[in-house]
Amino acid sequence: MNLLLTLAVVFGILVLVRIANVAQMAAELSGETDEEEEEKANKWNSLGFLLFMVIGLPLMVYCAIKWRPLMLPVAASEHGVGVDKLMDINWWVLIITFFITSILLFWFAYKYRYNKNRRSYYFHDNMKLELIWTVVPTIVLSGLIVSGLVEWNKITDIAKTDQGMKVQIYAKQFDFTARYAGKDNMLGTSFFRDITDANPLGVDSADAAAADDKTSQELVMPVDEDIELVINSRDVIHSVYLPHFRVQMNAVPGMATRFHFKPTITTARMKEITGNAKFEYIMLCNKVCGVAHYNMKMPVRVIERDEFVRWLREQKKVFTREALNAAAATTTPVDSAVVSAK
Numbered sequence: 001m002n003l004l005l006t007l008a009v010v011f012g013i014l015v016l017v018r019i020a021n022v023a024q025m026a027a028e029l030s031g032e033t034d035e036e037e038e039e040k041a042n043k044w045n046s047l048g049f050l051l052f053m054v055i056g057l058p059l060m061v062y063c064a065i066k067w068r069p070l071m072l073p074v075a076a077s078e079h080g081v082g083v084d085k086l087m088d089i090n091w092w093v094l095i096i097t098f099f100i101t102s103i104l105l106f107w108f109a110y111k112y113r114y115n116k117n118r119r120s121y122y123f124h125d126n127m128k129l130e131l132i133w134t135v136v137p138t139i140v141l142s143g144l145i146v147s148g149l150v151e152w153n154k155i156t157d158i159a160k161t162d163q164g165m166k167v168q169i170y171a172k173q174f175d176f177t178a179r180y181a182g183k184d185n186m187l188g189t190s191f192f193r194d195i196t197d198a199n200p201l202g203v204d205s206a207d208a209a210a211a212d213d214k215t216s217q218e219l220v221m222p223v224d225e226d227i228e229l230v231i232n233s234r235d236v237i238h239s240v241y242l243p244h245f246r247v248q249m250n251a252v253p254g255m256a257t258r259f260h261f262k263p264t265i266t267t268a269r270m271k272e273i274t275g276n277a278k279f280e281y282i283m284l285c286n287k288v289c290g291v292a293h294y295n296m297k298m299p300v301r302v303i304e305r306d307e308f309v310r311w312l313r314e315q316k317k318v319f320t321r322e323a324l325n326a327a328a329a330t331t332t333p334v335d336s337a338v339v340s341a342k
């Protein structure tokens with residue numbers, strides 16, 4: 001099949017070359033000069049440009065409208081609305097610039113095609129033109145960058161980050177685990193040397209703050225409440241990406257990164273908004289982190305407060321009571337706590 005296709009292409013090219021030769025010979029026989037021939041070619045080429053514009057630009061608009069439903073639905077978080085507004089402004093600047101420059105490009109290629117009776121206008125430099133194409137993009141781009149920075153500062157405002165329910169997102173090749181801080185809203189410290197089969201997050205059982213910590217393989221959040229994600233990685237750089245909430249933050253080994261946000265739309269409500277009864281939020285790894293990266297994800301749900309309290313009650317604690325008692329019985333060093341946690 002491939003051989004056949006290659007042969008078809010080769011013969012197709014040969015036929016086209018033959019046709020071009022015949023056309024040239026016919027032109028020579030009819031006494032057409034090179035100049036006339038060139039003028040004809042220019043005319044067809046410039047008309048081709050116009051045709052490309054007339055078909056291409058409306059087709060682009062059509063595709064953008066037709067496939068709009070494949071884009072993300074409305075932002076499901078408080079800060080996401082601002083992010084979307086920024087995105088929209090960027091798109092409008094791009095779209096307007098694209099249409100102006102494309103129309104000028106194709107139209108000029110047609111209008112100013114070679115004409116032996118026309119001389120091009122020569123000028124050495126033009127201060128006014130250069131000022132315009134330097135100052136206008138500078139102002140537009142500065143506006144975009146500054147508004148982006150202002151929005152980003154609002155999102156990452158450190159002053160706010162001590163409020164909100166703490167949830168650790170622990171990333172490793174190739175899954176995520178969520179750890180809820182419990183009533184004290186304090187996550188027990190963890191250390192990679194404390195990692196065992198029974199304690200995959202390496203939580204320190206001697207730390208009192210860890211006693212009520214709970215883990216889950218699903219990220220469940222109460223609606224309209226501040227959430228403080230504390231993000232860690234065991235091995236390589238991963239990325240916590242929650243597209244519907246316009247949240248993305250890298251998970252970096254050896255340090256904790258944070259993201260503070262407030263979900264505003266429950267999963268049930270989003271099903272109604274999208275008209276999709278099967279709609280579910282999702283968390284994805286957004287850094288190519290290894291062979292199973294494509295499959296590194298975690299289901300996400302946003303529910304009402306009371307439903308959330310019930311759900312959290314059912315989740316399993318990081319440590320059993322026996323493990324905690326054993327840890328309490330042994331005093332320092334940390335390593336003995338690890339053994340007892342097994």
Ligand SMILES: [Cu+2]
Nearest residue numbers: 238285289296
């Ligand atoms: Cu990953």
